[in-house]
Amino acid sequence: MNVYDSARMADLLASQGYAETRRQEDADLVILNTCHIREKAADKVYSELGKLAAMKHARSAAGRDMQIVVAGCVAQAEGVEALRRQRAVDLVVGPQSYHRLPELLARTARGERLTDTEFAVEDKFQFLPQPTPQQIRARGVSAFVTVQEGCDKFCSFCVVPYTRGAEVSRQVAQVVAETEGLAAAGVREITVIGQNVNAYRGEAPDGRKWPLERLLERLSHIGGVERLRYTTSHPIDMSQGLIDAHGALPQLMPFVHLPAQSGSDRVLKAMNRRHGASAYLDRVARLRKARPDIALSSDFIVGFPGETDADFEATLSLIREVGFAAAFSFKYSPRPGTPGAERSDQIDEQAKRERLRALQELIEAQRQAFNAAAIGRAFDVLFEKAGRHPGQIAGKSPYMQAVHVTGDVELIGAVAKVTIVAAGANSLAGRLAGGAAKERRH
């Protein structure tokens, strides 16, 4: 979501005469769009700010200014504290206020230092300009569209409900208009995003609230939209309607990111996840029934307070039972203001480290097996960019695997059949089925 938000901030500022620069030293304005999900991410912000402060001083010695803005969830959580801790910061702006950047920057340009971390009453999306076709093309053929923000779940480890606020869904018409603009400029894959995307309930032109599967079905009718994906989902909002959409909508890709966090019912309860391991496995079984080739990825946290060896074993056992194509995994990081951080039974760093290593080893073996199983199969690949070596182009399989082939750059933006010939550590090598490259040229 920060990638999407950063792009929208850049679009907004482009309409104010700003242009992106490659070198930080050249910037009149630097915005750090920050993440607060784990302590490591938040710590990085202050070390980055230290470096920027030095640059700002160097520029000011040469008679030029550098405005420094902290945006995103660290801004939301720290507020005025960020101004106190780092004198070089001019503005702190939360994720619900960035549409106000032009007026805020007009004030900082006059020497004010300020914060705006209100949860705005107005809908920021109404105030953000649509990106131009040039801006869209510069970002490639796969794009994000935010359809939902915030979270009402309050998992006991997570800061999101505090930094992003309550669950809000964008209206269907807004999402459709944004997607039409992207598709008209050449985008072929849309990933609709939200902190809790499958809890989407957006107001539709028929006056009803549409669930995610109806939105996806509507987007599938937009010319040029060849692929649809959505992320991130909560297991309890994985409705049968959405599961059925995987069997019914050809554009909906057979890959679902469905965070489990843990495989232990005891830990899941302490995490306030509102589901046990069997409910998670039930969603997976139903997804596989609707779309037998569906690939799954997940998020896991190790070392939540009170997690025993047996709890951790239950997580490994859930992973073995499902068989994932990929997964993200993290050591539990106590976050200020969350119930998990208050607990007295925190797990020591070494146990966390060992559990993370064991879990990642298992996931990595599953990922390699999943990739190796692709050898000899033919997939549709959406080509996104030139490959690392001359004459190569690179894209994605339906299952989110990176694929590279020898082929013409004119294929970028097209979907073509590829036979997989080898599986490397991080990508698959393939061969274009005969004639695909030629067909596109005429």
Ligand code: 5AD
């Ligand atoms: N510590 C570690 N990982 C966390 N996540 C969220 N909060 C924490 C935390 N306090 C992970 C979850 C979530 C992903 C985005 O980040 O696995 O799904």
Ligand code: SF4
């Ligand atoms: Fe955080 Fe996701 Fe839980 Fe919401 S559902 S509190 S975003 S982990």
